[in-house]
Amino acid sequence: MRAHIPFNKPCIVGSELIYVGQAVAGGHASGDGPFTKRAQKLMEDRFDAKRVLLTTSCTSALEMAALLCDLGPGDEVIMPSYTFVSTANAVALRGAKPVFVDIRVDTLNIDERLIEAAITPRTRAIFPVHYAGVACEMDEIMAIARRHDLLVVEDAAQGVFAKYNDRYLGTIGHLGCYSFHETKNFGCGEGGALVINDPQLEKRAEILREKGTNRSQFLRGDVDKYTWMDVGSSYVPSDMLAAFLLGQLENMEKITARRGEIYAQYARMLAPLDEARTIQIPSVPQHCTTNYHMFHLLAADIDERTALIGHLRQAGILAVFHYVPLHSSPFARQMELPQSSLQVTDDMSSRLLRLPMYFDLRDHEVTEVANCVLSFYRDKDSK
Ligand SMILES: *Cc1c(COP(=O)(O)O)cnc(C)c1O
16 A cells, blocks of 8 residues: 655755756856855854855765764774664774664663763764754763763764754764755755864865865965865765755744644654553653654564554555664674673664654644554554
């Protein structure tokens, strides 16, 4: 049966298509054109970020961050196993090792209380991941990093426009990485950004992003020719993508407000199941402002989750789970990483289910999805 409620759908909320037309008509469709500058400036102003550079994806932003941390063979980077593969791949590409630390039961973020025990003389950096747009405990993580002289790279792929206390995610560590993939809150199909909070890293970041050349300085008129300065790659997105993205970024409040309504409606309708301890629905700590990136629930076990996914699918509703924890993947096993117990990660990842969440999801559809979850548990009880 074809799903009539997909899991995700990209949206157009403002001037996206007009801007794309202007980017082409203006004669500068390659990278670092007027729309790239506007999108970067908008984020710098809104997030109070020192410097934001658009990239082709969050994956490329993470790769740039790994290069800026000067990671090499033998180096170790602390991160959760419960994350998307790009967080770890950025490190593995440099020949360094991800060291996985377990997560908290409340936010599913890296458990900051376990970080210090994972630090060795080879540790170079911590890559916290803000799961679902809810912040990691950044004060503690930054304090640990200061004590051990480590760099902090925030994987804020899911955390654009979310806050920890009064600071925007991505602007707290030395570097922050955003995603504008179509499955994220604000998107341009494929895209990302590197947030540079440590000014010492800015000049090299520009070079890495421009294929290892000082082209950015040349275009600003700082130097009179441009040449090969360092390693690098093609991390600059087309201005057409930046144009689409600008249309989305100009509507961050509108998009977030709608996602918040959807989140609240799911939470209200599923609260009885949570109160009965049949399922668990997410909770956001007081000092965190979420961007409502996802609404997820925890089933009792993997079999119940599988049955619930099937029940929803029968009704034409697509719900998905993630992640297969990285420590249990074939590639991580082959790397022979230091072993530690990742009990919470194993448990949560086998029970978590994400419900459809996108700007154009209508109220009656949210009701339909929540009712379908409720009917699954009603049928289960009466069996
Ligand atoms: C989506 C995501 C990424 C990758 O983002 P891309 O822009 O698709 O490269 C990395 N980390 C996390 C936590 C993500 O959710």
